[in-house]
Amino acid sequence: MFSKTVINEITKVAEANGYEAAALLAIVDVESAGTAFWNVNGEAKPAIRFEGHYFYGRLQGDELLAAISQGVADKKVGGVINPSSFADRYALLTKAATINQKAAYESTSWGLGQVMGANWKSFGYKDVFELTNKAATVSGQVEIMIKFIEVNDLKPYIDNYQWAKFAAAYNGPAYKKNAYHTKMAKKYEDYVFGSDNAAQEEVIQLQNMLNKVNPDRKVEVDGVLGAGTKAALKDFQLKNGLKADGIYGPLSRAALQKAYLLLENNATKNAGIGGTSIIAVGTGITEIAKQIEPLAKVSQIAQYVFLGLLVIGGFFIIKPYIWPKKVI
Numbered sequence: 001m002f003s004k005t006v007i008n009e010i011t012k013v014a015e016a017n018g019y020e021a022a023a024l025l026a027i028v029d030v031e032s033a034g035t036a037f038w039n040v041n042g043e044a045k046p047a048i049r050f051e052g053h054y055f056y057g058r059l060q061g062d063e064l065l066a067a068i069s070q071g072v073a074d075k076k077v078g079g080v081i082n083p084s085s086f087a088d089r090y091a092l093l094t095k096a097a098t099i100n101q102k103a104a105y106e107s108t109s110w111g112l113g114q115v116m117g118a119n120w121k122s123f124g125y126k127d128v129f130e131l132t133n134k135a136a137t138v139s140g141q142v143e144i145m146i147k148f149i150e151v152n153d154l155k156p157y158i159d160n161y162q163w164a165k166f167a168a169a170y171n172g173p174a175y176k177k178n179a180y181h182t183k184m185a186k187k188y189e190d191y192v193f194g195s196d197n198a199a200q201e202e203v204i205q206l207q208n209m210l211n212k213v214n215p216d217r218k219v220e221v222d223g224v225l226g227a228g229t230k231a232a233l234k235d236f237q238l239k240n241g242l243k244a245d246g247i248y249g250p251l252s253r254a255a256l257q258k259a260y261l262l263l264e265n266n267a268t269k270n271a272g273i274g275g276t277s278i279i280a281v282g283t284g285i286t287e288i289a290k291q292i293e294p295l296a297k298v299s300q301i302a303q304y305v306f307l308g309l310l311v312i313g314g315f316f317i318i319k320p321y322i323w324p325k326k327v328i
Contacts, residue, residue: 002029006036006138007191010112013142020250023158026187027166028142030180032112036138038086045086046111046135050093052080054107054118063099072096072104102128111135113145123147161188161247185247192248193225203229206248209260210236 002010002025010028011021037044056064056073067073072095074080083089096104105128106118120131123144134140149155149170157166163184167175175181193203200223207221210232219232230246233256238244240255 002034002036009138010142013139013146017146019146019155019158022188022191023161024142024146025191026184027158027170028112028145029187029191030183031114031145031170036112036141040087040090045090046141047114048089048093049082049109049114050080050089050096050104051077051107051109051116053077054116055080055096055103058103058106059100063103067096067099070095070099072099105129105132111141111144112138113141113148115144115148119148119151122151160243161185161245161249163188188247189225206233206256209256212263213256213259 007025010025014021014024032047035047038047050072052072052074053076055067056075056079059067059073064073072080072092080092083092093104093108096107106116106120109116110132111134117128117131120128123131124147125131125134131144134144149158152169154166154169157163157169163181164175167180167184171178171180193200203225204221204223206225207219207223207229210229211218211221214232214236217232217235219228225248233248233252234244234246236242236256236259237246237252240259242252242255
């Protein structure tokens, strides 16, 4: 997970561009392995990955022959191996750049989102060097990633927590093998709940609300977002017209809080109704109000009937004294 400074910087960019911070943080974290910069010979540099097959496709003539002979270009994907050392990767890029700098930078993925430099034109940058200069800061790296997301219309997948669809589009068909989608889902929960006491308290609150709105499916209130809590959350989502993904996102949080507070308020105002209003949860929040209103009316009618019976009973009790029987 990123440092607080990096988290704050990514959060600002996310919110400024209409993204849920936790969702974008989850994606960026998985794509970058939680590292915003590499230490390259004492200098902080953005993460890079040089692609020799891209470089091969951008060269011709003597430049192509030189790149092949120096081992920085290959027609086959993966033909040029990226070194494991950060410094060696930059050395590889520098070697390619001596042949053709523009083509080398276009053939490299940059920053937290590992976006290829070749995308610079579709992003509206004047050249590839404007893109690589952006990568010198965390906010610039996130900007590059957001531009890729929006150019390829991937934002709806993020907004709806469709991690598999996003990963398939962003990472390619090997996303399942590398479990990008499950890693993103897990990271999202990490950024929503964290690991401190405040986060544990939020999980406890979630568990208490789930138990209130669905007393027939109690979960253990332990502050751990485990399988039982997720299953109960999915059940609530399903019954209330939400996506049943077990993710405690903004929509689920708002719906659960409304359902919980509605029950709390009605338990206070209509103590005589007891658990009747609880039964309505699962048919939707609107349905709760529909069921409570007739019950309130029935209660009011019952009061009128009871008063009427008292009046009639009293009449027969006092009648002999008002209208005594005739003596024959």
